[in-house]
Amino acid sequence: MTSRLSRYLSVLFLQRLFITLFGMVTLLGVLDALGNADLVPDGAGLVGQVRYMVLRMPILFDRTFVFGLLLAVLLTYASLYRRNELVIISGSGLSVFGQVRALAPAVIFVSVVSAIGIDQINPVASKALEDWLGTSVLRENSQTPERVWLSDGRLLVEVAGMQNERLSGLTIFERDANGAVIAVTTAGTASPVAGGWRLEDTEQQRFDGRTPQNDTFWSSAQTPDSLHLLLTEPRDLALADLLALHRMRGSGSRPASAYLLWALHRISLPLAALAVLMLAVPIMQLYGRRDSSDIALARGVAAGFVFMVTDGVLKTLAESGRFSAPLAVALPILGLALAGLWLALGREVQK
Structure with missing residues (x-):
């Protein structure tokens, strides 16, 4: 019976999860495309808007998955309550923890x-968005650096952006052996060539008494791929790249903890999902005639908002290096799980 009930609950949950996530991502994708219509090149028309929306959907899915999963569990139990199936499930002797175990595999x-x-x-x-519209389209909040800084030997390099493997807005600070800046070279654009980058529209100022030179080549091991990783939001990078950038020192405008943070976030996603399940199931345990699934649903959504806000604040602090990355990931999940455990024990006592 338990396996049959588990399959039944899982099917209900998966149906509602698909509908919820599809609706949320589609709605947010349309609103995002309309709000950022100025980013799409002139003349792109409807095709360009649809292309932008499609490329943004995987990113929006990542941002909404946990909250969508919470809504799916809440809606699953709301439907059970309205069909009087929740009372039958409880009457059969299946505890709150048993219901969590039944849904946990799905x-x-x-x-x-x-x-x-x-x-x-x-x-x-x-990467497709960056190649099409430039790195500015990937900046989602004020914490994202508008420019990336690179340490390349005795050079400090500031890069404004990159599009189609072409850099823009470069400022190269040349230092002497003591670290003092002896020359500043600006370049409008730079293109990758063997052994470095070809600079265009250059201008140089020197502070060591030597005659300014019209340098048109930046010798560097940096490639378009490596610069793409440094210019991209850490959350949108692959796990292997996040771990590699976390171990790297000396390049990039973000602290290494930012890359560790989102690597841990990616790895801990199943734990966050289980914590959401642990909270949602006891919230929706409704047995009396006066119980209202709508009120319980609202409570669940409110709890989800509290979790998302807390999680966002801690991750923002950790991304800037002002809070521990492991704690920023673990504390919201642990708080959610403990709240769910407390509610589950309370429901068992009421029964």
């Missing part, structure tokens, strides 16, 4: 598949 499966899909698809979508 939740874990979906979250693992989603984490793998995000890891494989998001970097491709981000």
Whole structure:
């Protein structure tokens, strides 16, 4: 009976998860495309808007998955309550923890598949957006640096953006052996060539008494691929790249903890999904005639908003290096799980 009930609950949950995520991602995709219509090149028309929306959908899916999963569990139990099936399930002797165990395999499966899909698809979508519209389209909040800084030997290099493997807005600071800046070279654009980058529209100022030179070549091991990783939002990178950038020192405008943060976030997605399940199931345990699934649903949504806000604040602090990355990932999940455990124990006592 338990296996049959588990299959029944899993089917209900997966149906509502698909509908919820599809609706949320589609709606947000349309609103995002309309709000950023100025980013699409003139003349692209409807085809350009649709292309932008499609490329943004994997990124929006990543941002909404956990909340969509919470809504799916809440809607699953709301439908059970309205068909009086929840009372039957409880009357059969299946506890709150038993219901969590019944749904856990489906939740874990979906979250693992989603984490793998995000890891494989998001970097491709981000790269396509960058090549088409430039790196500015990937900046989502004020925490994202508008320019990236690179340490390249005795050079400090500031890059404004990149599109189609072509850099724009370069400023190269040349230092002496003591670290003092002895020359500043600006370049409008730079194109990759063997052994470095060819600079265009250059201008140089020197502070060591030597005659300014018209340098047109930046010798560097940096490639378009490596600069793409540094210019992209860490959340949209693949797990392997996040771990590699976390170990790298001396390049990039973000602290290494930013890359560790989103690597841990990606790995912990199934745990976050289980914590959401642990909270949602006891919230929706309704047995009396006066119980209202709408009120319980609203409570679940409110709890989800509190989780998302707390999670966002801690991750913002950790991304800037002002808070521990492991704690920023673990504390919201642990808080959600403990709240769910407390509610589950309370429901068992009421029964």
